[in-house]
């Protein structure tokens with residue numbers, strides 16, 4: 001079976017983790033702040049907050065932006081469920097903005113229309129969460145301008161997109177957002193086994209996220225509300241969680257980060273190769289916006305004939321190729337249907353879902369394997 005994604009762990013990664021295991025700190029040691037500093041250096045963000053998953057990063061980002069019961073949060077339906085669940089963790093209401101039919105990313109025109117309607121009905125969202133599907137940046141300038149005009153905060157779910165660029169800045173720079181976050185799950189661009197990171201330019205948001213990841217507790221002398229009781233003393237100011245990243249995870253993440261450029265360029269080369277090998281077939285390759293560089297987490301293709309997708313998927317799997325589908329629209333999930341969402345809410349997203357197939361793409365995919373994927377697809381489509 002050729003998998004659709006696979007981590008790339010080398011000896012340096014193993015050594016980095018072993019060094020932590022034999023040191024005095026397994027969690028909350030020096031590795032976590034060093035990983036955070038490395039992410040700041042990469043992205044140009046002022047602050048980075050490491051957590052145990054991107055799901056946790058989504059949750060503490062919502063908390064830091066004050067999302068609470070009665071608020072609205074909007075995201076894309078073409079995403080992993082975590083991008084929407086975070087709003088529900090906070091007791092807020094979730095809604096979905098339709099996508100661009102070529103990229104599957106949040107559509108600025110659909111967002112503009114929905115914001116205008118919400119403004120006249122008093123239901124503007126507090127936060128919108130655009131998702132950089134496949135590592136391809138959303139049109140953040142357009143989304144950021146709309147958010148400013150309506151006083152809405154922006155969290156970029158860049159779980160797929162570390163190492164990518166939008167215009168002249170790295171994704172994570174928060175040029176058009178309040179918070180950006182990455183996932184280090186093994187199928188993503190770099191891994192810390194499980195892990196996530198939120199970046200921001202805002203000191204207050206960084207502080208709120210740091211407290212939320214660790215029980216709402218602080219040891220910062222400048223923040224104390226009561227007189228200092230001694231060196232042991234800490235204060236709880238809010239209700240937080242244990243979302244901390246371990247030093248083993250941070251060491252693995254830092255070691256992987258040193259190969260980020262290599263991973264991204266290998267992924268881009270493989271994607272370019274797909275584009276030329278697949279040309280002429282009855283499908284469109286999903287590609288990044290002009291003026292952006294994708295980390296190419298996924299190579300998604302849209303079949304011209306959506307009715308054949310199920311058969312093409314099954315045939316490819318039968319040929320030993322682990323194609324996938326990213327994603328089933330979140331609001332069609334049974335849990336979301338029970339909340340009252342109806343099919344037809346986002347027609348472009350539903351159409352996109354019907355057409356898509358994710359092809360294997362990971363740095364170690366060999367030319368021979370890639371040819372097998374392409375030849376199998378040609379055979380199946382015939």
Ligand SMILES: *Cc1c(COP(=O)(O)O)cnc(C)c1O
Nearest residue numbers: 053054055080082159183184185
């Ligand atoms: C993987 C993923 C997440 C969740 O990441 P975890 O680190 O597994 O919690 C969230 N959003 C998107 C778009 C993802 O692909």
